[in-house]
Structure formats: structure tokens, C-alpha cells
Amino acid sequence: MDYLVLLGILIVIVGFVLKLDAILIIFAAAIVTALVGGIGVDGFLATLGSSFVSNRSMAVFIIILLVVGTLERNGLKEAAAALIGKAKHATPGIVIALYGMMRVVFAAFNVGFGGVAGFVRPIIMPMAVGAIEAAGYKPREEYVEELKGMAAGMENVAWFFGQMLFVGTGGALLVQSTLKPLGYNVDLLRMALIEIPVAVIAVGTTAAYYIIKDRHLRVMYYGDAAVSGTAAASVQKG
């Protein structure tokens, strides 16, 4: 009989796998768990209400939205592009790696630049392709395809692990509020500090991996000369 309360978990897993509406899944799982767990309708509403209200800290993103759109309106993206553009003679791999480093530092302050749609596609990819052309080569489709994959990967890795450095990020708040009814109180600043080595290693290894992979790809598509500096550019042009 005890195991019947696991029905809610089954609903969550099956629901997400079947890609049903996420809010529908949550309510179905919550109501079923409350009913089989003997909490009843009243208990369901009271637990839902009190936990939602005590978790309003997760709504802090709403007050942050107050400035996010206006920052963009006042040239935040353009400034970020200018910052990366300061690196001269960068290879495509280095452009992507630099973006990852900038992204993780700003993520710690809860500042984004528009993700793949708003920044990687309009700014990082043209810079990476521009770097191939600046070295005197013609961008090859298979090579650019790999660069796109790496740029999107850099975006995901830097954002996932970088956002955890922001004190009061949604993920840490969820951990805090999940642990609280179990009797464990955890501190937000402490959790952000714990994540610092994780974010540094994540972005560092990913950036290094992409720089090395990019180097291999250039050798594969353009020959050894493509990685031996500016001399290659003149040979190719000549």
C-alpha cells in the first residue's frame, strides 16, 4: 500500500517523456499523490498554497526582468560584441572559447546576451567565420557546421554552470526549498561558492577541448599550414 504514493513520480517521468504539458504533469502528479497519500483536497490546497508562497523567492527573476529588456535596448549586446572583438587575429576556436569565458563571468552576475538566437547566431558565428576568411581560407560547409555545434555547446556549458555562481539563482533556490521540508537548511552564498570550481573546470575544459578540436579541423580541411600562423595566409593567397 505504501508504494502507491510513488504513482506521482511515475506520472512525472512518463509525462515528461511523452512531452505532455509540464504544468499539467505537475498538477496531475500533485493531486494524485495528495489523494493516495491521504492528504486530501484540503491538505493539497494548503500545502500547495503555503509552499508556493514560501517559494516566492524564485520569482525574483521578475524584478530582474525590469532592467533586462532596457539594458538590451541601451546597447548591452553591442558592448559585449565589442569586448570580444578586441581580440585580434583570433582563430574560430579562440573566438568561441573567449565567448564562453565572457558568458560565464557575466552569468555569475545574472547577465545574459541573448543566447543562441540573440547572440551566437548574429554575432559569434559571423566572427568565427570571419576569422577563417581573415586567415585567407574559404569557409567549408562541414567545418562551419562543426563550429556551430561548438558555439552552441559553449553557450550551454557556460550558461548552465555559470548561472549557479549567481547568489540566489533559481536552481539553488529550488535545492534550498526542496531540502527545507526535509529538515536541512542550506545557505545561498555557500552554494554559489561550492559551484565556483565546477564552473571554472567546466568552462576551462570545454574551451580547451574546442580550441584543440578546431585546430584539428583546420589541419584536416586546410592542411598543416592552417595552424602555423600568419605565413599560411600569405601562402594561400599567393
Add this chain to the structure above:
Amino acid sequence: MSFFTNPSNTIGAKILEVFFIIMGLIVIYTGVRNLRDRSNPTRYGTCMFWSLLGVVIAFGRWIPATVDGALITLMAIPAILRRVGNGKSSVPGKRESSGNFARIGMRIFIPALSIGVGAMIGALIPSIGALAGCCIGVMASAGILMALNHANTPRVFLDDSERLLSAMGPLSMLPMLLASLGAIFTQAGVGHAISKLAGGIIPKGNVTIGIVVLAVGMMLFTMVMGNAFAAITVLIVGIGAPFVLAFGANPAVVGVLALTCGYCGTLLTPMAANFNIVPVALLEMKDRMGVIRNQILPALVMISVQIVYMLIAS
């Protein structure tokens, strides 16, 4: 009113409560503005969703818990029926933002960074706290933006936040709803049932095995569900608490690293379409798995690094 006059509540908690009222009003404004937006095909449902949410955020503390619960359940109905949408909004044009950049330049980073600086300063002052600090940082950021560019009137801030909130839609409430689901799981004894079930597989008292199962479980659960937030509410209650934390492991280390072990799963799964499949389309890539392929090595490195980290630090 007694909440604000009670000396046992910290000044940070009182500041935050004031900001909850402001946030609630922003959310209600989002509802009202959508109601008046005839280009929004679902304006009634949209208004119902945001208005009810705004009431709970602004005044939930003073409303009985059962009524709050009923308001949230009502709020979910238009969301589930997909009657919450978005009208045509005025996205800032490229010309406007590059014109502003020409005048403001790199100084735009000052208001951008002040949110996080506020959160950090708040976190260091125990009576304020990170969240109230973050809210104060947002106010500082808005003040600096107004000083940098006089076109940034309060109306611009309000309409920009309404535009972004409408675009995010009901799914922005997922973390809060999942946290509530976690509370209901705990209340109903789900953790107890899982630990009895898993007790046959995980030897009780062996924290090392518990940590490895939790970390790998978070990764696999997230791969299956496509959402680390959903996975963590289940696995902290079911495995983290009974098999790891009950034996004295550090809850902050285990809790937060379990979540980022889940993120390794997010990097590996087409279920997390927003991060791994939508970019393939946005970047016009040929290979549907082209993003995930480039994330396999980082994800596997990070799950190993984090397991070792948990074993050492907890």
C-alpha cells in the same frame, strides 16, 4: 501590517516583502496589458493567469494557505488549456540599440553588473540577504540606466519587463510549481517509500555508493525527463536525503552538486529541446545531434569531476 512592525523579522525579509508586492504588481500589469492587447488571440486566459499569479506573489502572505492553493490551481487552468499567449510586442530595433551603444558604450556594463553586485553585498550582510540585495541592485541598475539615457523612463522599464514576461509565458513558473510538488511529495511520504524500495539496492550507511547513485541518477533522470529541476525534486527526496544526507553528508554540497550533475544530463539529451535541438534549427545545422555531439566530452568530464568533488567535500 504586523509583519512589517514585528522586530523579529529581519530588515532583509521586510525589504523582500515590499519587492514581492512590486513584483506582484508588475505581474498584474502584465495581465491587464495583455487583456487590452487585441493582437493577443488568448487575451482572457492570459489575463487570468498573470493576474491570479500577481495576487499570490504580492499578497499571498496575508491570504489563507488554502485560498492561495485554490488561486494557484485556478491560475494553472488557462496555462494547461494553452490559453496563455502573447500579442505583437514592440521589440527594440537594431537602430535604437546601436544608436544608444554609440553614446553609452562600455558604460552599459555598470548597470548590467550592479544586479549581481547587489546580490553579493546582500549575501555578505546577514540581516539583508542575497535576494533583498539583488532587488536593491536592480533598483540601482535602473537608476544608472535612467542617468545614462534620459529616454529610459519608468514606463520603458515597465513595458520592457511586461514584454519579456509575456514572452516567457507560464513555463517561467515551472521551478516554483516543482518546488511545491516536492513539498507535496514530502508531505505524502514519497521519500519514505522510495528509501524502502531503494534500500534493497543501495546498502544503508554507505555514503560513497549513495553519492554515486545520486549523481549518476540525476544525470540519467534528467536525460529521460529533459529537465534537471524536475529530476532534483524527486531524487533529493528519494535518494539524497535517506541515503546520503541522513549519514551526515554536507547538505549544501550534495544538494547543489546533485543539481549540476543533472545539468550534465541536460547536455546529453534531445529531450532538452530548448538547449540542444532548437539551436540546431536556429543555426541552420544539418545534423540534428550536432550540438549534443560537441557536449558529450564536457558532460562526461563534469559528471566525473563532480562525483569526486562530492566524495571529498561532503
